[in-house]
Amino acid sequence: MALTEVKQTFVKPFFDGLTQPSDAWKGGFDMLTDDVAAMKLASMTGIGRVPVWDGSSDVDQAFVNDLFNTTLTYTKYALQVRLNKFEVRDLPRVVADAGTRLGVSIANTYGSIAADRLADVFSATTSAGDGKALVADDHPTRSGAVRDNKMTSAFDRTSYLAAVNLASLWVNYENDEDDWSGDPLCFYGSPSDTTLRETAFEVFGSAVSSSQMQANAAAQYRPDEVLWAKLTDSTRWMLLSKLRMPLIFWVRAGAETNTVIDEDNLSYKITTSFAIGTAAKPDPAGIIGSDA
Numbered sequence: 001m002a003l004t005e006v007k008q009t010f011v012k013p014f015f016d017g018l019t020q021p022s023d024a025w026k027g028g029f030d031m032l033t034d035d036v037a038a039m040k041l042a043s044m045t046g047i048g049r050v051p052v053w054d055g056s057s058d059v060d061q062a063f064v065n066d067l068f069n070t071t072l073t074y075t076k077y078a079l080q081v082r083l084n085k086f087e088v089r090d091l092p093r094v095v096a097d098a099g100t101r102l103g104v105s106i107a108n109t110y111g112s113i114a115a116d117r118l119a120d121v122f123s124a125t126t127s128a129g130d131g132k133a134l135v136a137d138d139h140p141t142r143s144g145a146v147r148d149n150k151m152t153s154a155f156d157r158t159s160y161l162a163a164v165n166l167a168s169l170w171v172n173y174e175n176d177e178d179d180w181s182g183d184p185l186c187f188y189g190s191p192s193d194t195t196l197r198e199t200a201f202e203v204f205g206s207a208v209s210s211s212q213m214q215a216n217a218a219a220q221y222r223p224d225e226v227l228w229a230k231l232t233d234s235t236r237w238m239l240l241s242k243l244r245m246p247l248i249f250w251v252r253a254g255a256e257t258n259t260v261i262d263e264d265n266l267s268y269k270i271t272t273s274f275a276i277g278t279a280a281k282p283d284p285a286g287i288i289g290s291d292a
Contacts, residue, residue, distance in 0.1 A: 010259065010270065012096075017100040018107050019103075025228060026249070027186035028118075028188065029114060031251070035252075038073050039277070041071075042068070048062065070281070072279045117278040121280070122134075128284040136149065150288070151288065154290075155237045159292075165181070186223050188231060188240065189227050189236075204219060235292050250279075252275035
């Protein structure tokens with residue numbers, strides 16, 4: 001099989017493979033493709049409530065400043081697949097199969113990178129600009145009070161509504177209301193909790209909440225559900241705003257492939273490379289998590 005034919009045979013299965021793993025995980029991530037060497041993410045603050053004015057005195061001034069910021073860098077990834085010259089001749093599907101498998105591998109790697117970031121939101125590995133874990137009960141405000149986006153309750157209807165209520169009580173750094181409970185939401189959990197799928201269906205899908213036929217209030221805040229095997233901790237669940245998107249997934253360079261013939265052994269070499277950066281946004285708004 002000529003090199004050109006190998007390339008042509010490889011392409012469609014490769015792109016088909018890229019779409020096989022679910023990408024529902026992207027809902028809570030701000031997906032960026034900026035073509036820059038590094039990114040600085042800033043959390044601007046300084047504008048609080050508008051004060052009373054007597055109509056003639058100089059107006060009070062507020063200076064917007066970069067209180068918290070994060071510099072996002074990227075990590076490079078690469079893999080080479082080798083196909084024996086005569087295996088390509090003898091096994092007509094080997095090139096297409098390699099394309100599919102490589103596409104699946106890349107998509108799964110993207111997902112694993114995102115899952116690692118999401119799994120770390122309870123630790124300093126994934127911190128907000130204030131240095132606290134993205135999910136923490138002590139995010140500071142200017143007044144010295146704290147903002148709380150951490151729970152310690154197993155997932156059920158009561159704890160889910162408590163999370164929605166906590167989102168409605170969220171304040172910004174200036175200690176002003178920043179309710180995000182009405183945003184489109186994304187719920188993440190692990191199928192390692194073998195009862196989570198059933199519980200989630202009852203919480204989000206039931207019209208009533210008990211045999212007493214009370215209306216199910218949780219259904220009014222139904223999120224997109226991502227029960228993701230890449231999240232392995234059965235006790236953790238997270239609720240994220242699809243508008244605030246508190247996590248960044250930066251595709252610095254998307255997956256590219258290059259196919260050549262090895263001049264020494266005449267095998268076909270198919271090489272892929274890409275670069276990804278992930279981080280939490282400096283402002284911890286838009287996420288509530290529980291590590292019961």
